[in-house]
Amino acid sequence: MTEEIKEILFTEHEEYMINMGPQHPSTHGVLRFEVFLKGEVVTRLVPHCGYIHRGIEKMCEKDTYPQIIHLTDRMDYFSAHMNNEAVCLCVENALQVEVPERVKYIRTILAELGRLASHQLWWCAFGMDLGALTTFFYGLRDREKILDIFEESFGSRLLHSFITPGGLMHDVHPNFQNRIKEFIKYFRKKLPEYDQLLTGNIIFQNRTKGIGQLSKEDAIAYGITGPSGRGSGFSCDIRKKYPYSAYPYVQFEEKLSEVGDTFSRYKLRIDEMWESMKIIEQLVDNIPEGDYTAKMKAVLRLPEGEYFQKVETARGELGVYIVSDGNKYPYRIKFRTPNFSNLFIMNKLASGGKIADLVAISGSLDLIIPDIDR
Amino acid sequence: MTSVIYDFTPLTQSIDQFLTKNLSQGWALTIELVIIGLVFLLFYAVIGLYLVLAERRVCAFMQNRLGPNRVGPGGFFQTIADLIKLLLKELIPIRRADKFLFNLAPFIVIIASFMAIAAIPFAKGLHAIDFNIGIFYVIAVSSLGVVGILIAGWSSNSKYSLIGAMRSGAQIVSYELSVGLSLLTIVIFAGSMQLSEVIQSQADGWWIWKGHIPAVVAFLVFMIASTAETNRGPFDLAEAESELTAGFHTEYSGIKFAFFFLAEYMNMFIVASFAATMFFGGWMPLHIGGWDTFNHIMDYIPPIIWYFGKTALMIYLIMWFKWTFPRLRIDQLLTLEWKYLLPINLVNIIIVAFISWKHWHF
Numbered sequence: 001m002t003e004e005i006k007e008i009l010f011t012e013h014e015e016y017m018i019n020m021g022p023q024h025p026s027t028h029g030v031l032r033f034e035v036f037l038k039g040e041v042v043t044r045l046v047p048h049c050g051y052i053h054r055g056i057e058k059m060c061e062k063d064t065y066p067q068i069i070h071l072t073d074r075m076d077y078f079s080a081h082m083n084n085e086a087v088c089l090c091v092e093n094a095l096q097v098e099v100p101e102r103v104k105y106i107r108t109i110l111a112e113l114g115r116l117a118s119h120q121l122w123w124c125a126f127g128m129d130l131g132a133l134t135t136f137f138y139g140l141r142d143r144e145k146i147l148d149i150f151e152e153s154f155g156s157r158l159l160h161s162f163i164t165p166g167g168l169m170h171d172v173h174p175n176f177q178n179r180i181k182e183f184i185k186y187f188r189k190k191l192p193e194y195d196q197l198l199t200g201n202i203i204f205q206n207r208t209k210g211i212g213q214l215s216k217e218d219a220i221a222y223g224i225t226g227p228s229g230r231g232s233g234f235s236c237d238i239r240k241k242y243p244y245s246a247y248p249y250v251q252f253e254e255k256l257s258e259v260g261d262t263f264s265r266y267k268l269r270i271d272e273m274w275e276s277m278k279i280i281e282q283l284v285d286n287i288p289e290g291d292y293t294a295k296m297k298a299v300l301r302l303p304e305g306e307y308f309q310k311v312e313t314a315r316g317e318l319g320v321y322i323v324s325d326g327n328k329y330p331y332r333i334k335f336r337t338p339n340f341s342n343l344f345i346m347n348k349l350a351s352g353g354k355i356a357d358l359v360a361i362s363g364s365l366d367l368i369i370p371d372i373d374r
Numbered sequence: 375m376t377s378v379i380y381d382f383t384p385l386t387q388s389i390d391q392f393l394t395k396n397l398s399q400g401w402a403l404t405i406e407l408v409i410i411g412l413v414f415l416l417f418y419a420v421i422g423l424y425l426v427l428a429e430r431r432v433c434a435f436m437q438n439r440l441g442p443n444r445v446g447p448g449g450f451f452q453t454i455a456d457l458i459k460l461l462l463k464e465l466i467p468i469r470r471a472d473k474f475l476f477n478l479a480p481f482i483v484i485i486a487s488f489m490a491i492a493a494i495p496f497a498k499g500l501h502a503i504d505f506n507i508g509i510f511y512v513i514a515v516s517s518l519g520v521v522g523i524l525i526a527g528w529s530s531n532s533k534y535s536l537i538g539a540m541r542s543g544a545q546i547v548s549y550e551l552s553v554g555l556s557l558l559t560i561v562i563f564a565g566s567m568q569l570s571e572v573i574q575s576q577a578d579g580w581w582i583w584k585g586h587i588p589a590v591v592a593f594l595v596f597m598i599a600s601t602a603e604t605n606r607g608p609f610d611l612a613e614a615e616s617e618l619t620a621g622f623h624t625e626y627s628g629i630k631f632a633f634f635f636l637a638e639y640m641n642m643f644i645v646a647s648f649a650a651t652m653f654f655g656g657w658m659p660l661h662i663g664g665w666d667t668f669n670h671i672m673d674y675i676p677p678i679i680w681y682f683g684k685t686a687l688m689i690y691l692i693m694w695f696k697w698t699f700p701r702l703r704i705d706q707l708l709t710l711e712w713k714y715l716l717p718i719n720l721v722n723i724i725i726v727a728f729i730s731w732k733h734w735h736f
Binding site: 016018024025026040127128129130131132133134136137138141197198201203204206207354355356357358359 | 433436437438439533534537541607608610614615616617618619696697698699700701702703704705706
């Protein structure tokens, strides 16, 4: 047998490809991985995105700034508040509008509540990915309470579009503060349950510890931000580095972990939930009285120039880059979404692992597909 | 001292006598076989359907939900409605699938579990075949199911199915060892492979109490290994919803899928009833050696209730595993068997043999 034939027989033919997605339970949407396998071992993988590309950036070019808010909801729908806030802050900076203190406080509380809800849902789905089906209902039980608060104040549960350039759409419900305080009290008791159900489980630890090792250098090189990047020790919390809204007024820790495996990314999100609760507790009692919006013109025209603003969403750094030619529509708008950058580390992390590891890793990166494709 | 109050032997004997009196030997036997077959078919369907309902209610209970509660009182007819839906569904033909094997696979899986039921003693005298090698027969027959799973994975022309089937092959072949060895400990204690004698040997106490710690160890190993053998969570790697969508039965639809589904639940029932029979005395009421009055009172509870009660408890235990634990990875699964369960089991068997030889058990 010549070397050539040997190579064909034992290398090329041993490797086979399966399509994971666009419809697959663990890609959480229409993402497709082209996975090359040798038996159970993943040799390499090619992510294909674009199945839910809606051209949000292009659509923004024909919308006025208050209209753009409604499109940003549809990117990372679990961080709807934070997406709204990014655009609003960018527009406000460009127009040099100072928003009332009350607005800053409420925006920050909403962002942190959104982060809590997002991490809760991530926890549900991560458990599901690993085969622990009960986590899903534990997480949803608590997320429901946050969504009820949202519903009461602005009538929608997922896509709020509540934050507008200059302030808020309208004032929050009178019950707002009480409901949040009740929820924090409730969730402080329930969060340890998450650890009892999943974190301490020996099977869970074996499935996640040492899997998908991401080094700090790689995290920086690939632009992995958010909890996924901080799980590798990359200090990238925009809330700390470039504080916006009410974040300068609160005390909180930027959680970091040096390990960089799937378990550290998991643990970090659980820790972040505690931090979020701390932030909300500091703010909720001190919401100042005042207007819910600054005085804004009926038609917003940004002065000619380029504007950039970044915020920390539940999944990492969201950057909004607006080029304006002085018109009421942006000339060009670009979103630097966290999931798009986080996705492309998949090949590096999952290669050499098993199929089950691939699922665990993609779960731990917490990918939201509409945010990747936009 | 045995329970003689509820004995089914006179009933079955009277049917036998009635038939042989009126018919020739051959016809009588044929009719008896048909009756037993029909009874088992009915039993199989009913138990399968209600295990599915039970699982849905149990998991709902564990997940802060209500579960099916709309069709009939407490969702009692939910699974029957589901069955009708599955019966009416289209059987989707798979392009370039091996048609013969593709159609054959569900039947092999279901036959394997059907054959195992024949050896289960439900009550005194309510026992289709009382082999003298009953345990050997059940171990042999229940491992036939893996052939069906492998065929299903191979013939459906899908890589997901194939991966699932190969996982399942490795898993079932490995865990078969632990199941066999842990049952063997009780065989050593009881001194017989005949199921009726194993039960009779527990007349003054169940083996889980009488057999010291080795019986408890064997029971734990049996529960782990048999959960793996029935492809249920946390060992459901062959289906692994989040990894392989549905594993070996990805391509099956309608009633063929229902066959796999039913067989999975029946395997769970068989495994649970064996755990109850071998370790908890099967239909034998709770007897404590020496406490005659207590034993006599216990005898008034019919053995069929004892049997189903114990089996239901075991089934609940297996469901509890599934709805609590995350899934293992394939290499961890095989490590657990070959590096932990099997050595534990082998050592356990030696200890049991020693105890049995010295007559240290009660």
